[in-house]
Amino acid sequence: MVSPLILGLDADDTLWENQARFDTAQAKLRDLLSPWVEGKVVDETLLNIERNNVKLYGYGVKSFTLSSIQAAVELTNREITADLTTAIIESGWWIIKHPVEILPGVAETLKILSSNHQLLLITKGDPADQYKKINASGLSHYFRGIEVVQEKDPNTYLELLERHNVDVKDFVMVGNSVPSDILPILSIQGRAIHIPHHSTWGHEQVDESVVASFNFPVIESFSQLPDILATFSEN
Ligand SMILES: [Mg+2]
Incomplete structure (x- = not known):
């Protein structure tokens, strides 16, 4: 189902x-x-x-x-x-x-996720470079929509979800950046899962005390997504 x-x-x-x-x-x-x-x-x-x-x-x-x-x-x-x-x-x-280097477990897990969920790819950065990587990754067919946005803030997410006709209560954002992928989503009453990466740009780092004041699941690898999503209620 x-x-x-x-x-x-x-x-x-x-x-x-x-x-x-x-x-x-x-x-x-x-x-x-x-x-x-x-x-x-x-x-x-x-x-x-x-x-x-x-x-x-x-x-x-x-x-x-x-x-x-x-x-x-x-x-x-x-x-x-x-x-x-x-x-x-x-x-x-x-x-x-530099060739695109897909992280371990991502391709296999996307295949599983895409059979159960609609997926949106939401990234920021230089559009030419982002689309080049998306095309080179060979993963784009798993996504219902691909969004290269200027800034990942609450308004951007709200506008994007409305455009895709997605109710925020049904939305779960997954990413490595707390300020870009997690906090804006929590602020609009959505849910988010953090997958920390080994290296994080200084601009995307937040104070530990800020992180501690929010409650969101953290997993170690992309492969753990199906299991953690199975524990999420559907509204
Ligand atoms: Mg990222």
Whole structure:
């Protein structure tokens, strides 16, 4: 029997590896800027610049590349060379061109989930890069809808659910980011399941005390989803 529960699934670091690529590019940036500043300063400066720039450029690799160049201009006291700029741009290309690496158990579990639930893929980031990954993943046929959104906030989810004719009481969001995949859903009275990933971008981290004030299930791997969903009531 098909469950009335509709699942929203995050993509980056929920279905496939993502942050690890950015971590590698950021390690390269630390290396490139090591003649000027310590790695810790690079990390802090870049995160501050990214926090501002996501409001202007949105999320994803283009935004990361521009922020990295901006950080390099600042941290080299404007001594940044064409070679250094090119190396940063190439780090961004490396992320974009990296093959999609589906996380363990995801493909098999999606097959099981899609036989019982309607699935929506809900991701944010650079649309060109996101659609490229979605197409390359070979997983898109499991989804009733695919949404690349600008920001994962309560209004975005409400608008999206209305457009797909989904009642929020029937909706369960699954993802690796507490501020993007969990808290906005709880705030609109939906349900959410957290699957932490080994690496989380600073911008997506929340204080432990904030997390502790909410109650949501946390599982270790995507393969555990069918079992935990079986314990969910249907309204
Ligand atoms: Mg994610």
